[in-house]
Amino acid sequence: MNHPSKAGTPIVIAHRGASGYLPEHTLAAKAMAHAMGADYIEQDVVLSGDGVPVVLHDVYLESTTNVAHHFPGRARPDGRFYAMDFSLEELRQLQVHERSGPGEDGVEVAVYPDRFPLGPALFGIPTLAEEIDLIAGLDRSRARRTGLYVELKGPGLHRRGGLDIAASVLEVLAQKGYANRPDQVFLQCFDGAALRRLRHEMKTPLPLIQLIGDNSWGEDTDSDYDYLLSPTGLAEVAGYADGIGPWLSQIYLGRDASGQTRLSDLVPRARALGLKVHPYTFRRDDLPAGIGSFTELLDVFFRQAGVDGVFTDFPDLVRSYLDSQAGLAL
Numbered sequence: 001m002n003h004p005s006k007a008g009t010p011i012v013i014a015h016r017g018a019s020g021y022l023p024e025h026t027l028a029a030k031a032m033a034h035a036m037g038a039d040y041i042e043q044d045v046v047l048s049g050d051g052v053p054v055v056l057h058d059v060y061l062e063s064t065t066n067v068a069h070h071f072p073g074r075a076r077p078d079g080r081f082y083a084m085d086f087s088l089e090e091l092r093q094l095q096v097h098e099r100s101g102p103g104e105d106g107v108e109v110a111v112y113p114d115r116f117p118l119g120p121a122l123f124g125i126p127t128l129a130e131e132i133d134l135i136a137g138l139d140r141s142r143a144r145r146t147g148l149y150v151e152l153k154g155p156g157l158h159r160r161g162g163l164d165i166a167a168s169v170l171e172v173l174a175q176k177g178y179a180n181r182p183d184q185v186f187l188q189c190f191d192g193a194a195l196r197r198l199r200h201e202m203k204t205p206l207p208l209i210q211l212i213g214d215n216s217w218g219e220d221t222d223s224d225y226d227y228l229l230s231p232t233g234l235a236e237v238a239g240y241a242d243g244i245g246p247w248l249s250q251i252y253l254g255r256d257a258s259g260q261t262r263l264s265d266l267v268p269r270a271r272a273l274g275l276k277v278h279p280y281t282f283r284r285d286d287l288p289a290g291i292g293s294f295t296e297l298l299d300v301f302f303r304q305a306g307v308d309g310v311f312t313d314f315p316d317l318v319r320s321y322l323d324s325q326a327g328l329a330l
Helices: 027-035 128-142 155-160 165-175 192-201 225-229 231-237 266-272 294-305 315-324
Strands: 011-014 040-047 053-055 100-102 108-110 147-152 185-189 208-212 243-246 252-255 261-263 309-312
Touching: 011 315, 027 040, 027 128, 040 128, 040 165, 053 128, 053 165, 128 147, 128 165, 147 165, 155 165, 155 192, 165 192, 185 192, 192 208, 208 225, 225 231, 231 266, 243 266, 252 294, 261 294, 294 309, 294 315, 309 315
Parallel strands: 011 040, 011 309, 040 147, 147 185, 185 208, 208 243
Antiparallel strands: 040 053, 100 108, 252 261
8 A cells, every 4th residue: 555655755746636637626636636646635725605615726716617607796896706705505506617717808718728628517616525535435445545735725814704714624634534644634825824823723733834935926825935935934934834835936947058957945945944845836738947848847856956746737747757767866
């Protein structure tokens, strides 16, 4: 039986499932990621208006569901449809599709046009409990031990709406027998205050990962990511978290004039503090500048930067790469 985080072995984290092949965070995408040998499968979690944890990347619904057509007039003044404004029963009525946005003529187009087509109405929004049941069931039938990688989305937004996402997630993990499996579950968040609460107030034994974004993204958090990347900030992170989840562009800085890879010092600084490093997001169809192939991208991060694992939309390709490198020193 495989172990999701064997010491010293880089891990494959299925980003929103096998989302390069099926719509993100659908149970179908999670089943495919499991079949592809992902060590961990990611669950982004938001709460319904009645407090049920559901698996959805955004606190908004319009980019991946038909909410605007099914519930017209339910948007907030900012034009967005918030998941927490809908009951679980209402969320059950929505159809999930490939991530999309308005095209030049106003018609919805897929963000990644060569992925699963927008049209088929085949998928719904799963609850966190349902997804855990799926993964646990597949672990049993396939004799595996797959990890959960749970992200708490917008804890401040939920709190202002009278909802406690941390408590709700821990309750589901406890109900499903995962709350005390530190070798099988990571909890991640962009909000450092939420992670400190999980560690110091809620006393979770689960390893915590501080996600690091860019301040320009406008995440719903008081965290200053420039500060967290500084020596002082990173040392502070090490006081409450077990690792970091940086944006890959915070490690890979492009090529110099001679074509050599330029890397930041983030990975060695994090390692010196005992922090794991799990960067995001590795996509075959969205390569950084100066990278000619997906294999080249993986070479840079595993063989040169020495990261501990990666979030990827294509878990089969990373699994195949790591298996091919098993006889070599990464």
